[in-house]
Amino acid sequence: MFKQLIGSVRSMIRRLRSATSTGGRGHLPFARSSKPAHEAETFGCRYCWPRAANAAWKARHLLEQEVDLIDQSHFHVMILACRRCGQRFVSVFTEMIDWVRGDDAQSWRLIPITSEEQAELSATVSEAELERLGPGRRCLVRDYPTGERPRINWTSGLFVDRHD
Numbered sequence: 665m666f667k668q669l670i671g672s673v674r675s676m677i678r679r680l681r682s683a684t685s686t687g688g689r690g691h692l693p694f695a696r697s698s699k700p701a702h703e704a705e706t707f708g709c710r711y712c713w714p715r716a717a718n719a720a721w722k723a724r725h726l727l728e729q730e731v732d733l734i735d736q737s738h739f740h741v742m743i744l745a746c747r748r749c750g751q752r753f754v755s756v757f758t759e760m761i762d763w764v765r766g767d768d769a770q771s772w773r774l775i776p777i778t779s780e781e782q783a784e785l786s787a788t789v790s791e792a793e794l795e796r797l798g799p800g801r802r803c804l805v806r807d808y809p810t811g812e813r814p815r816i817n818w819t820s821g822l823f824v825d826r827h828d
């Protein structure tokens with residue numbers, strides 16, 4: 665009888681402890697998951713980086729060209745800047761020649777970068793270096809595949825398409 669009482673008191677303490685620690689654990693995933701969602705909002709302003717992909721593509725034309733990193737006819741990489749908020753973007757243009765019909769496949773990608781990332785970009789940036797920029801970050805893509813209509817979408821992170 666006495667042992668039973670001790671046992672039930674112990675199990676009550678265990679329940680209390682586990683309830684407290686569940687509360688503590690419950691808070692952590694929230695803190696962790698709020699970071700990536702928050703990151704997307706810390707780039708640019710409503711003029712240069714709107715939520716809708718089509719609007720962002722229109723806004724891209726208002727960005728100022730700052731530096732040419734790679735300037736080849738089928739592979740053009742540059743840094744663009746917003747005149748209003750100063751946000752820097754890496755813009756990547758790639759093209760594959762369609763030798764048969766002359767309907768070259770083209771792709772434009774645009775991703776915002778931090779000032780640290782900008783400072784670390786080498787003058788002769790490699791494709792691997794470009795693809796390491798902002799993993800999981802919102803990236804604007806305008807694809808114009810051979811024989812198809814252009815598509816404007818959001819993707820995650822920067823990917824450098826095949827090019828001539």
Ligand SMILES: [Zn+2]
Pocket residue numbers: 708709710711712713746747748749750751
């Ligand atoms: Zn801006």
